[in-house]
Amino acid sequence: MSEIQQYEQTEAGACQWPRQENSRMSKEPTDVSGDQKIRTGINGEYIFDNTRPQAESRFSLLSSLYDERSIHYIEQRGIQEGWSCLEVGAGGGSIAAWLSSRAGATGRVLATDIDPRLLQALTFPNLEVRQHDIRNEPLPEREFDLVHARLLLIHLPERELALKRMVAALKPGGWIVLEEFDEPSLLPHPTLFSGDDVLKLRDAFQQVLTARGANVRYGSALARRLQANGLMNVGAEVNGSMWQSGSAGTSLMKLACQELRELIVGTGLITESEFDADMKRADEPDFLMPSPVMWTAWGQLGG
Numbered sequence: 528m529s530e531i532q533q534y535e536q537t538e539a540g541a542c543q544w545p546r547q548e549n550s551r552m553s554k555e556p557t558d559v560s561g562d563q564k565i566r567t568g569i570n571g572e573y574i575f576d577n578t579r580p581q582a583e584s585r586f587s588l589l590s591s592l593y594d595e596r597s598i599h600y601i602e603q604r605g606i607q608e609g610w611s612c613l614e615v616g617a618g619g620g621s622i623a624a625w626l627s628s629r630a631g632a633t634g635r636v637l638a639t640d641i642d643p644r645l646l647q648a649l650t651f652p653n654l655e656v657r658q659h660d661i662r663n664e665p666l667p668e669r670e671f672d673l674v675h676a677r678l679l680l681i682h683l684p685e686r687e688l689a690l691k692r693m694v695a696a697l698k699p700g701g702w703i704v705l706e707e708f709d710e711p712s713l714l715p716h717p718t719l720f721s722g723d724d725v726l727k728l729r730d731a732f733q734q735v736l737t738a739r740g741a742n743v744r745y746g747s748a749l750a751r752r753l754q755a756n757g758l759m760n761v762g763a764e765v766n767g768s769m770w771q772s773g774s775a776g777t778s779l780m781k782l783a784c785q786e787l788r789e790l791i792v793g794t795g796l797i798t799e800s801e802f803d804a805d806m807k808r809a810d811e812p813d814f815l816m817p818s819p820v821m822w823t824a825w826g827q828l829g830g
Contacts, residue, residue: 573682574739574787577618577642581786586619586645588779589678593821594621596766597677597706600823601626604702609633610672613696615661615689616679620646626675627651637671661689666696677706684740687752694756699830703753708819709746709765726816728805731796732784738794746822758826767820772810776818781809 575585606612608631614623616639623638623646630636630653638646639659646656659666662685674693680686693703710733733743750763770776784791784806792799808814 573641574736574741574790575682575783577640577644579786581782582645583619585779585782585786586621588775588782590619590621591775592779593677593706594625596821596823597622597675597704598625600704600706600764600825601673601675604673604704604825606630606673611670611698612636612673612675613666613671613693614638615666615674615676615693616640617643617646617656620649622675622677623654623656624649624651626673627654637667639666661692666692668695669698671696672698672701674701674703675705678708680705681707681743681745682736682739682741686742686745690752690756694753694758694828697828699828701828702825703758703828704823704825705749705753706821706823707746707749708743709822710743710819726805726808727797727801728784728791729780729816731791731794732787734794734796735787735790743819746820749822749824750826753824753826756826757829759829761824761826763822763824765820765822768818770816770818772812772814777809777814777816780816781806 576582606626606629608629610630611634612626612630614626614636617623618640620638623636626636627649628651632653634653636651636654637657638649638654639657639661640646641658641660643656643658649656661679662683674696676693680689683689690705693705697703736743746765750761753761768776770780784802788802791797792802797805809816
């Protein structure tokens with residue numbers, strides 16, 4: 528019995544694709560106030576909830592920052608009309624929409640998300656949207672020419688199981704493309720570069736993510752993890768940039784921090800006034816900060 532089969536039997540029952548249900552996953556808001564310490568996620572839920580009013584703006588900024596690069600790496604894997612594609616953690620749906628257009632009438636795309644409400648507006652005839660929790664539910668095995676996920680695994684304490692399930696979903700010869708941040712790889716370094724902006728807000732933000740089970744260094748491990756899962760033709764590249772005031776990157780950082788403000792202040796690493804000062808600093812014309820680096824790794828299933 529394979530390792531993935533053992534996982535499925537012990538954690539998710541029979542290895543078959545579950546029927547879509549109309550029910551939504553219930554989520555309780557996190558209450559962190561006063562000197563209360565930050566905690567791991569309630570029920571292990573994704574910290575950036577798709578029900579929040581900031582969700583659409585967050586995904587729009589992510590799309591403007593990273594879609595072009597994601598498409599570049601997918602195209603390098605040779606995607607063509609007729610491919611069967613899986614997008615895990617599809618979020619706002621921009622890559623799922625592109626995959627649907629690229630796979631064409633003879634191809635198919637399955638887009639999954641723990642909360643797919645932002646995917647419901649997509650109307651491609653070859654696109655299927657499913658509510659799915661990769662931590663607890665199996666994926667169809669040996670069905671896809673391409674599996675793609677972006678900024679998913681760093682947030683999952685069960686990331687190794689999720690990766691095994693994605694690899695098991697590949698057809699022989701199929702490709703997986705994964706993209707994840709490695710936050711500490713390009714942090715500001717005022718000792719070496721006196722102009723680098725250092726925000727206490729950024730450190731506290733990382734602490735919140737880590738306390739919720741995120742691995743903010745996972746990006747640089749992607750290629751090794753693909754090799755460890757038996758893939759061939761493994762490769763990886765890293766990309767980063769400098770974020771200025773008013774840029775999509777800085778706007779994304781500010782939006783995410785505002786979304787998690789209560790948790791961030793709850794760490795005790797930053798006061799309310801320091802939070803506001805750092806947010807204001809990010810709007811000043813001379814603000815310049817290195818982005819988190821994005822690692823993209825790919826691998827192919829033999830056969």
